[in-house]
Amino acid sequence: MTHDQLIPAPARAEAVPGSSFAAGPSTTLWAGPGTESTERWLRATLGAALGLPLPSGPEGAGGSVSLLLDGSLEAEAYRLTIDEERVEIRGGAAAGVFWGAQTLRQLFGPDAFRRAPLRPDVPRSVPAGVVEDAPRFGWRGMMLDVARHFMPKEGVLRYLDLLAAHKLNVFHFHLTDDQGWRVEIKRHPRLTEAGSWRARSKWGHRNSPLWEERPHGGFYTQDDIREIVAYAESLHIAVVPEIDIPGHSQAAISAYPHLGNADVVDTEALTVWDTWGVSKNVLAPTEDVLRFYEGVFEEVLDLFPSTFVHVGGDECPKDQWKASAAAQARVKELGVEGEDGLQSWFIRHFDQWLSARGRRLIGWDEILEGGLAEGATVSSWRGYRGGIAAAKSGHDVIMCPEQHVYLDHRQDGGPHEPMPIGFVRTLEDVYRFEPVPAELTEEEAARVLGTQANVWTEVMEHQGRVDYQVFPRLAAFCEVAWRRLPAPAERDFADFERRMTAHYARLDALGVDYRPPGGPLP
Ligand code: TNX
Numbered sequence: 001m002t003h004d005q006l007i008p009a010p011a012r013a014e015a016v017p018g019s020s021f022a023a024g025p026s027t028t029l030w031a032g033p034g035t036e037s038t039e040r041w042l043r044a045t046l047g048a049a050l051g052l053p054l055p056s057g058p059e060g061a062g063g064s065v066s067l068l069l070d071g072s073l074e075a076e077a078y079r080l081t082i083d084e085e086r087v088e089i090r091g092g093a094a095a096g097v098f099w100g101a102q103t104l105r106q107l108f109g110p111d112a113f114r115r116a117p118l119r120p121d122v123p124r125s126v127p128a129g130v131v132e133d134a135p136r137f138g139w140r141g142m143m144l145d146v147a148r149h150f151m152p153k154e155g156v157l158r159y160l161d162l163l164a165a166h167k168l169n170v171f172h173f174h175l176t177d178d179q180g181w182r183v184e185i186k187r188h189p190r191l192t193e194a195g196s197w198r199a200r201s202k203w204g205h206r207n208s209p210l211w212e213e214r215p216h217g218g219f220y221t222q223d224d225i226r227e228i229v230a231y232a233e234s235l236h237i238a239v240v241p242e243i244d245i246p247g248h249s250q251a252a253i254s255a256y257p258h259l260g261n262a263d264v265v266d267t268e269a270l271t272v273w274d275t276w277g278v279s280k281n282v283l284a285p286t287e288d289v290l291r292f293y294e295g296v297f298e299e300v301l302d303l304f305p306s307t308f309v310h311v312g313g314d315e316c317p318k319d320q321w322k323a324s325a326a327a328q329a330r331v332k333e334l335g336v337e338g339e340d341g342l343q344s345w346f347i348r349h350f351d352q353w354l355s356a357r358g359r360r361l362i363g364w365d366e367i368l369e370g371g372l373a374e375g376a377t378v379s380s381w382r383g384y385r386g387g388i389a390a391a392k393s394g395h396d397v398i399m400c401p402e403q404h405v406y407l408d409h410r411q412d413g414g415p416h417e418p419m420p421i422g423f424v425r426t427l428e429d430v431y432r433f434e435p436v437p438a439e440l441t442e443e444e445a446a447r448v449l450g451t452q453a454n455v456w457t458e459v460m461e462h463q464g465r466v467d468y469q470v471f472p473r474l475a476a477f478c479e480v481a482w483r484r485l486p487a488p489a490e491r492d493f494a495d496f497e498r499r500m501t502a503h504y505a506r507l508d509a510l511g512v513d514y515r516p517p518g519g520p521l522p
Contacts, residue, residue: 001109003129005502007475008167008482009495010103010133019128021082023050023065023108028057032068037234038089038098039067046105050124051117060086065104067097076169077134080104082126095236096134099167103131106506113165113509137435139398139450140481141170141240142474144466147177147251148276149457150196150218151466157231158463162470162512164235166478171232172240172310172452175220178250178273178281182219183241183303187295188256192219195255198272201461216461217272225303233305240362241304243296244312246283246346253281259289261320261327276458278315285321285330285342290349297350307360308377311350314364316343340370348373362398365390381406381454384437391440391447398452404433405453405477407469408460416521418468421459431476431496432488453477464513471514475503 003013031039042065047054057064065087073079073092078100081088087104091097105112107126111119142163144151151159163171175183181195197217220228232239250273253260260267261284273279283289300309318339321327331338336345344367351361351373362377365386372378377396380387387397402409402422409422435451453474460466476496485491500517507514 001107001123001502002127003107003131005499006103006106006131007496007499007503008479009499010131011484012132013129015127015129016083019084020125021084021087021128022125023052024063024124025052026063027052027054028061028064029054030057030059030061030064030066032059032066034069034094035067035091035097037094037236038101041098041234042067042101046101046108046112048116049112049114050108050122052124060088062086065089067091067101069093069097074134076138077132078103080131080133082107082128082130084128087126095169098164098236099133099135100131102165102167103133105165106502110502110505110509113506135167135482136484137448137450137481139170139452140168140478141172141398141400141450141452142168142470142477143172143174143242143400143452143454145174145177145455145457146182147174147180147457149201149216149461150180150182151457151463152218153220153224153228155463155466156220156228159466160228160232160235160237162474162510163237165506165510166474167482168474168478169237170240170450170452171237172242172454173228174242174244174310174456176242176244176251176312177248178279179276180217180219180272181251181255183225183243183300184219184221185296185299186222187299188292190255191252191296193255195251195272198274200274222299222303229304238306238308239304240306240308240310241300242310242312243293243300244314245293245350246285246343247278247314247316248312249283250279250281253283256292259283259292261324263326264320264323278317280317280319282316282320283346284324285327285334285345290346293350294353297353301357301359307358308362309354309359310362310379311347311367312364313343313347313367314381315366318343337370342370343367344370344373347376351375377449379452387448388437388439388444391444395447397448398450399435399448400452400454402454405430405451406456407453407473407477408456408458411469411473411515412519414519416519418459418465418520421456425473427473427476428493430473431479431493432491433477433480434485434488435480451477451481467513468515471507471512472500472504472517475500475507 070090075093078091078096089100111122196219201216254270257267378390
């Protein structure tokens with residue numbers, strides 16, 4: 001594997017032609033203070049794939065791999081130096097060292113992505129040279145919706161590995177929705193007892209004879225969540241939990257009917273929703289409901305150390321609040337402006353509540369309606385508009401416009417494309433996505449903390465479907481998030497495609513069910 005086949009391509013790479021480092025049974029590993037996460041990862045992945053034990057040895061010895069922190073580099077930056085004698089990875093912080101190790105694995109070739117050394121002739125050498133690299137954005141994320149279709153824990157851990165392999169560092173975990181509640185909350189056990197299964201779910205592809213409806217569900221125990229968070233941390237990925245309020249909450253209301261607008265709907269009769277779309281069953285704007293969700297968030301904060309906590313806030317239909325005498329009385333009592341005011345009342349409450357606990361609230365761009373809470377960060381999904389407005393008013397923004405980075409959308413308009421949702425977003429479209437709109441001043445642009453690709457799973461009922469939608473587009477997305485690419489029209493997509501040839505071999509070795517180039521059928 002050569003330096004010009006890396007994904008994402010590094011800022012600078014210089015090869016020394018004809019020279020390489022050969023790893024073997026006597027190759028040692030030296031991990032300087034603060035680099036232990038990469039040490040463990042190298043043994044567990046690269047070591048296993050190459051069939052090498054990588055025992056500890058002295059720093060910089062002949063035949064060694066050395067890991068060290070270097071204060072002259074930015075936290076996530078790294079310098080990877082390879083000569084015939086040794087490999088050295090310097091990172092500004094532990095994360096930088098780790099991203100350097102990811103690059104090293106790519107240089108070993110696709111078989112370095114396997115779990116066991118299948119063939120004795122697996123290449124065990126890397127080309128000599130220097131790679132210097134640093135990310136453009138500090139927030140390089142993927143959101144996974146495990147509410148519409150549950151992904152068992154092992155699948156989530158696997159996705160974390162895949163994110164790390166693409167140098168992505170935020171996993172936005174969409175844990176609750178109308179169609180399911182996926183995280184155990186000890187003080188409200190019915191959220192998962194009653195809220196994690198729905199009686200009917202569409203299964204298989206709708207054109208297939210196997211199309212049928214079955215129960216669907218599942219949830220993560222608090223121990224599962226702790227494991228996921230700890231595993232992510234070992235890969236330098238932050239897990240941002242999302243608990244959706246006040247809309248997208250029918251699963252919660254079906255478990256605890258007092259959360260709903262009981263004067264306009266028989267909340268006792270509600271079940272976990274078995275339809276796609278946006279349910280009109282939303283939370284009632286009461287103090288009781290606030291207390292209930294404070295209890296939920298208390299446990300969530302205990303489980304997730306992430307600074308950011310996502311409260312959803314999207315697509316909250318106001319029909320029930322309009323019809324409910326109780327909700328209308330609350331409008332008067334709270335002195336808020338109509339139903340939009342109720343929505344921002346919810347968000348403002350949790351903005352303050354989270355701030356008081358040293359956390360930061362993030363929500364979808366609908367939280368701008370009725371006035372943005374003071375400390376809120378905005379996930380801009382309905383295009384760039386919400387993100388621009390938020391940045392201009394001094395709020396931080398994550399850019400994830402559906403027109404560009406919704407990976408549930410189709411990858412081409414062809415007849416064999418299995419997924420019926422949304423716009424056509426090709427690999428090239430994603431490659432030409434620009435997270436920072438030109439109309440922002442430099443100061444406003446600095447409010448764009450980064451970008452994320454969102455994976456909504458209404459039409460992805462198992463991991464293979466998720467893989468198909470996510471890959472190869474996540475590879476294009478990771479270049480956008482990591483690199484300082486030129487303006488969209490000037491980006492060298494042909495070069496990216498050329499590098500993708502090597503990357504498909506890596507994805508094959510990892511067992512990713514990506515969409516084959518050119519589509520599923522000729
Ligand atoms: C919009 S993006 C939604 C999701 C859907 C998605 C389908 C957002 C905040 N809400 O609930 O799953 O569209 O593409």
